[in-house]
Amino acid sequence: MATQSEYVIETEGLKKSFGGQLAVDGVDLRVPRGSAFGYLGPNGAGKTTLIRMLLGLTRPSAGTMRVLGRPMPKERSLALARVGAIVEEPGFHKHLSGRENLWVAAAAREPAAHLRIDTVLEQVGLADRADDRVSTYSQGMRQRLGIARCLLSDPEVLILDEPTNGLDPGGIQEFRALVRSWIAEGRTIVLSSHLLDEVEKICDHVAIVDRGKIVAQGSLSELSTGDDGAITIGCDEPHKALGAIDGNGSLREVEETAAGLRVLVKPDASLEKVAAELNTRLVGAGIAVHRLEPSHVSLEHRFLEITRRLGENS
Amino acid sequence: MTTSESAVQVPKPPRPLFRLERAELLKLRKSLGVWVPTAILTLGLIIIMYTAVEIFHLSNSTKYGPAGGTLNFERALFLMGQIAGMIAAALVGAAAGTQDLSSNVFRDLVSTGRSRTRLFLARIPGGLAMLLPFVAAAYALAAVLSVVLAGGLATPGVTLFVKAGLYVLFSASIVYVIALGLGSLVGSRAATISILIAYLLPVQAILRNISVLGRARDGLLSVAVERLSPLPPPDPHDAVSMSLATSLIVLAIWVAVLGGLGLWRTRARDA
Numbered sequence: 001m002a003t004q005s006e007y008v009i010e011t012e013g014l015k016k017s018f019g020g021q022l023a024v025d026g027v028d029l030r031v032p033r034g035s036a037f038g039y040l041g042p043n044g045a046g047k048t049t050l051i052r053m054l055l056g057l058t059r060p061s062a063g064t065m066r067v068l069g070r071p072m073p074k075e076r077s078l079a080l081a082r083v084g085a086i087v088e089e090p091g092f093h094k095h096l097s098g099r100e101n102l103w104v105a106a107a108a109r110e111p112a113a114h115l116r117i118d119t120v121l122e123q124v125g126l127a128d129r130a131d132d133r134v135s136t137y138s139q140g141m142r143q144r145l146g147i148a149r150c151l152l153s154d155p156e157v158l159i160l161d162e163p164t165n166g167l168d169p170g171g172i173q174e175f176r177a178l179v180r181s182w183i184a185e186g187r188t189i190v191l192s193s194h195l196l197d198e199v200e201k202i203c204d205h206v207a208i209v210d211r212g213k214i215v216a217q218g219s220l221s222e223l224s225t226g227d228d229g230a231i232t233i234g235c236d237e238p239h240k241a242l243g244a245i246d247g248n249g250s251l252r253e254v255e256e257t258a259a260g261l262r263v264l265v266k267p268d269a270s271l272e273k274v275a276a277e278l279n280t281r282l283v284g285a286g287i288a289v290h291r292l293e294p295s296h297v298s299l300e301h302r303f304l305e306i307t308r309r310l311g312e313n314s
Numbered sequence: 315m316t317t318s319e320s321a322v323q324v325p326k327p328p329r330p331l332f333r334l335e336r337a338e339l340l341k342l343r344k345s346l347g348v349w350v351p352t353a354i355l356t357l358g359l360i361i362i363m364y365t366a367v368e369i370f371h372l373s374n375s376t377k378y379g380p381a382g383g384t385l386n387f388e389r390a391l392f393l394m395g396q397i398a399g400m401i402a403a404a405l406v407g408a409a410a411g412t413q414d415l416s417s418n419v420f421r422d423l424v425s426t427g428r429s430r431t432r433l434f435l436a437r438i439p440g441g442l443a444m445l446l447p448f449v450a451a452a453y454a455l456a457a458v459l460s461v462v463l464a465g466g467l468a469t470p471g472v473t474l475f476v477k478a479g480l481y482v483l484f485s486a487s488i489v490y491v492i493a494l495g496l497g498s499l500v501g502s503r504a505a506t507i508s509i510l511i512a513y514l515l516p517v518q519a520i521l522r523n524i525s526v527l528g529r530a531r532d533g534l535l536s537v538a539v540e541r542l543s544p545l546p547p548p549d550p551h552d553a554v555s556m557s558l559a560t561s562l563i564v565l566a567i568w569v570a571v572l573g574g575l576g577l578w579r580t581r582a583r584d585a
Contacts, residue, residue, distance in 0.1 A: 055425040057585040080427025087425065091418020095345050104419070107337035108428040114333075149422065 005069045008033050008157050008188045009054060014063035016049050023049040025212035026063070031157075031190055031205070036183050038199030039192040040303060041209035047192040048088060050209075051161050055085055068156060081110065084155035086163055090146025094135040098126055098145050101134055105149045113152040120148040125174065139166035147178070158182060161192045176202055196303055208303055229271035233261040234291025235282060244285035250274045260291070334432065338440020341413055348409045352445065355402035356452035360390055364459045371465075383467030387460035387478075388545050394456070394482045395543055396536060399449055400514050403489035408506035410441035410490075411497020411576060424585040434580040437494055442487055449486045453479055477544035485539045489514075491569050492535070495576030501583075532556045538564035 009031040016024040024046045031037045041047050052058045054067060056076045065072045070079035092101045099117060106113035121127045124144040134142065143166045150158055164172050179189055179202050193199050199206060200220070207217040216223055235241050238256050245254065245261070250269035255262045265274050271294040282289050342348050368381035380386075393399075414420035414433075423433055457479070461469045470478070489510075497506040518536045521527065531537055541561035556564075 052584075056427065057421055057424055077427040077429060080425065083425075083427070085422075085425045087421060089418070091420075091422060093341055093344075093413065093417050093419060095347075096341065100340060100344065101419075104337040104341060105422060105426070107333040108423050108426040108433070111333070153426070 005066070006033060007031055007066075008068055009066070009190065011050075011054075011065040012063055014050070014053065014065055015061045016046075016053060016058065017061045022212050024053070024060075027209075027212070027214055029207060029214065029217070031188060034183070034186055034188055035205045036179065036189040036191065036203040038203035038206040039190060039209060040196060040199050040206055041194065043194055045194075045209045046212040047194075047209060048161055049212075051085070051087055051159055051190075051192055054159065055083070055087065056080065057087065082153060082156040083159060084150030084153050084157070085159040085161075086143075086146045086150055087159075087161045089165065090142060090149065092134045092142060092145065095133060097131045097133055098137070098141075098148075099130040101145065102149060102152060106152050109153050112154075116152050116154065120151040123151065123178070124148045140168055140171050143167055144171070147175070155187060157188045157190065159190045159192075162194070163191065164193075164195070164198060172198075229265040229267075229269075229274075230295050231263050231265060231271065231275050231278065232291065232293040232295065233263065233278065233282070233289065234293075235260040236288045240285065241282055241287050244281050244287060245278050248274070248277065248281075250277075265294075332439070334428075334436035335440040335443070338410060338437050339443045342406065342409060342441060342444040345409065345413070348406060348444070349448075351405050352402045352448050355398045355405070356394070356448040357455060359393060359398045360452045360456045360459070363390060363393065364456070364463065368463055380463050380465030380467055382460045382463030382465065382469065384460070384470050384474075385467075387456060387470050387474075390456040390460070391478050391482065391543070391545060394449065394452060395478075395485050396539060397515075399452075399482055399486045400489045400539075401511060402448065403445055403486040404493040404507060404510040404514065406441050406445045407490040407493025407495075408497040408503045408510065410437045410444075411494045411499075412501060412503040412506065415501050416503060421585040430581045431577065434498060434577050437498075438491060441490055441494060445486060445490055446483055449482055450479075453482050474544055481543055484542065488539065488565050488569060489535075492572045495569075495572035495574070498576030499572070499579045501579075532560055533564055533567075535565075535568055537561075538568070 007030045009029060011027050011029040014024055014027040014029070015022060027046075027050060029039075029050070039047055039050070049058070053060045054065060054072065056073050059073065067079040068082060072079050092098075093104065096104070099121065102117045102120070103114065106117060118127070121130045124147050126141060126144055126148060129137070129141065134145065137145065143163070147160075147163065150160070164175055167175055179191075182189060189202070191199060191202055203220065205219050206223055207214050208223075209215065233241065238260050241261055242254060242256055245251070245263070250266055251263050251274070252266045253264040263278070265271055275292055275294045279289055279292055364381045364386070367378070367386060370378040371380050414423060420433075424430060457470070457475055493506060493510055496509065497503060500506050500509070514536070518534055522531050522534055522537060524531075537556065538561040541556050541558060
């Protein structure tokens, strides 16, 4: 009997190796119920392999996993009955129509899944083309059909692997709106992506994965807390500007860019105060400042910093 | 408000039984690459055969007899039971065993949590529901034409019609399951069809004529299938005799081994 756990997905020491090469290396993952969870990592980090294990598509080499409180793969059919997923590029029978493909998928689900076909086609904006063959669909339409297929099971958890691949900007906007509506309905979203911006815009919880290992995990605000701030300075004579701000004890790192400088500010310093102080110094040194933009370090920077640091240590 | 206005049409789920099997049938019957060759190899060949013989007969009735009658029916039966019907079964079985894999739909079906064994087993009735109507229609056509075009020739009796009908359906079903298993094992439709056609046509014919193989030839699919035919073998010197029980055991082994390998691969493969 499954318990209503705080986490919809829990893994412990999950490993998967291919011919001695570890693709997933001791992953302990906890996806909170009702969250939009980003599984973020560069290409080849082992994101898809983890998802494939969670969905019973491949067996783990070691470790345990639970989906919706049920052990996998032992109670696979019960665990996955309320999970919808897109793994890599969704596949379809191209000689069938979109509606027929959903019919085929619904046949593997509970009988009520057939009743949801029209609704999900409407939701993803494919109702007008539902009876056309999938071979005539664009890649974006196939992606939408994949999303529709996910929804057939009225899922508690949606696992989406690079879901915006092939979507045009309008489609991406619509997709984000859909995800927000799913979250509002209380569903849990697991979004695997190498697109940091995508994760930042959609998710409230993140795990950063690199070379098969989770290197950071928590809420977006937790991962951002304690981060350095950054100030982008647009000015003439960047080299001279570098000398002018030298010696400021609040700065951790200064980098010369084509349009000026980019400085990283220590976490304990006030970003706004440091910006004002730098401006005073630069103007005092006779340097024309045309841009001064304080910002918190984005998840992207944090992500690159973590993965770069790991790369240097290895 | 009238009764009809108040009656809300609540859509009902489709019948819970055989949904997976009907999905398999849908995939096969909508595929031109499956049903067109199947139609040609079953109905098409019977139409061509009887039309050709009838044209010969009409053009020179002293030299060529009518297209109907028992002898031509037996020829049609041989064509369906041991050549074209088997190839049609191999085509449908290979498609059923590989179409989810080649389209990457297998991954999505497995991720529903549905048992892989159930997914595999659904392909058996699903594919047979596609294949057997063609075989049955072709057989029925042959039976009708053998009577209608008989002229003054003797026509097959009811017993032969029934036995022959069961035989063509059974032999097609056996080859279908073997092709399904091989397709699920190999994962490639082209490779499966190539292997089966090569085996069913030249390889088997060569093996059965190598007398040094002796009783080992009992294991050949065509020998076991032929034993079930209600007709005597077309070439008595070519026949490898075996009992009915042996023939059924041989066919059961073929089905169990290749069907079992297909099931094992479906369960074990990374989706």
